Amino acid sequence: xxxxxxxxxxxxxxxxxxxxxxxxxxxxxxxxxxxxxxxxxxxxxxxxxxxxxxxxxxxxxxxxxxxxxxxxxxxxxxxxxxxxxxxxxxxxxxxxxxxxxxxxxxxxxxxxxxxxxxxxxxxxxxxxxxxxxxxxxxxxxxxxxxxxxxxxxxxxxxxxxxxxxxxxxxxxxxxxxxxxxxxxxxxxxxxxxxxxxxxxxxxxxxxxxxxxxxxxxxxxxxxxxxxxxxxxxxxxxxxxxxxxxxxxxxxxxxxxxxxxxxxxxxxxx
Numbered sequence: 001x002x003x004x005x006x007x008x009x010x011x012x013x014x015x016x017x018x019x020x021x022x023x024x025x026x027x028x029x030x031x032x033x034x035x036x037x038x039x040x041x042x043x044x045x046x047x048x049x050x051x052x053x054x055x056x057x058x059x060x061x062x063x064x065x066x067x068x069x070x071x072x073x074x075x076x077x078x079x080x081x082x083x084x085x086x087x088x089x090x091x092x093x094x095x096x097x098x099x100x101x102x103x104x105x106x107x108x109x110x111x112x113x114x115x116x117x118x119x120x121x122x123x124x125x126x127x128x129x130x131x132x133x134x135x136x137x138x139x140x141x142x143x144x145x146x147x148x149x150x151x152x153x154x155x156x157x158x159x160x161x162x163x164x165x166x167x168x169x170x171x172x173x174x175x176x177x178x179x180x181x182x183x184x185x186x187x188x189x190x191x192x193x194x195x196x197x198x199x200x201x202x203x204x205x206x207x208x209x210x211x212x213x214x215x216x217x218x219x220x221x222x223x224x225x226x227x228x229x230x231x232x233x234x235x236x237x238x239x240x241x242x243x244x245x246x247x248x249x250x251x252x253x254x255x256x257x258x259x260x261x262x263x264x265x266x267x268x269x
Contacts, residue, residue: 035079039074042071042074076195079194079197120223124147150236155235162235175204
């Protein structure tokens with residue numbers, strides 16, 4: 001594939017991936033919904049079904065490390081499966097960050113975010129349906145403890161407060177967006193952007209899971225909060241606002257710090 005021009009192609013397709021052929025908006029949004037659904041199914045499914053985090057003997061499950069690995073693997077496979085169609089965001093914060101960096105049109109962001117929210121909600125609903133046929137009391141117990149929702153205070157696995165959640169959500173969302181912007185740059189990037197993004201997401205989960213169960217993705221947070229307890233919905237705003245804020249800052253910063261020289265050189269040619 002030949003690199004696309006900085007800032008995206010002329011037909012408005014995000015420059016996250018070099019796109020083999022122009023995709024319709026319907027195809028792009030469907031790809032975003034599918035990719036987000038796979039991501040939420042993997043992260044939340046691992047946390048609820050396999051982690052053993054809430055069990056008396058936590059050693060019986062995959063634990064935080066396993067959930068982090070599931071997150072990284074899910075993003076990597078989704079990226080290579082659907083990224084060439086839509087740009088491979090699967091996260092409203094990434095779409096906001098890419099628009100701020102000039103890598104996709106702002107007018108496309110609302111549609112992308114809606115598709116990501118729908119994909120996440122479909123995934124959590126499927127997990128809920130599986131839980132309906134689980135052991136007696138399993139689903140109610142998971143809903144009582146938040147249904148793997150992000151949270152702080154009593155909802156934090158390690159008891160971290162609201163300011164800890166605010167800081168890590170904004171900080172690590174910014175770091176994640178910076179990594180993805182660099183790894184998928186239309187000139188300086190490589191064909192390993194999906195692997196870099198997956199590894200970055202895994203590392204971020206390893207740090208953040210004990211703090212607030214690691215969001216940096218508003219679609220993932222909304223998907224679980226609707227099936228969680230009252231605290232999950234009450235605290236949801238933190239996991240909608242601050243990943244988006246961190247991504248916005250990262251997008252503008254990347255454009256100013258790393259793309260300014262390139263734009264200046266192009267203007268002088």
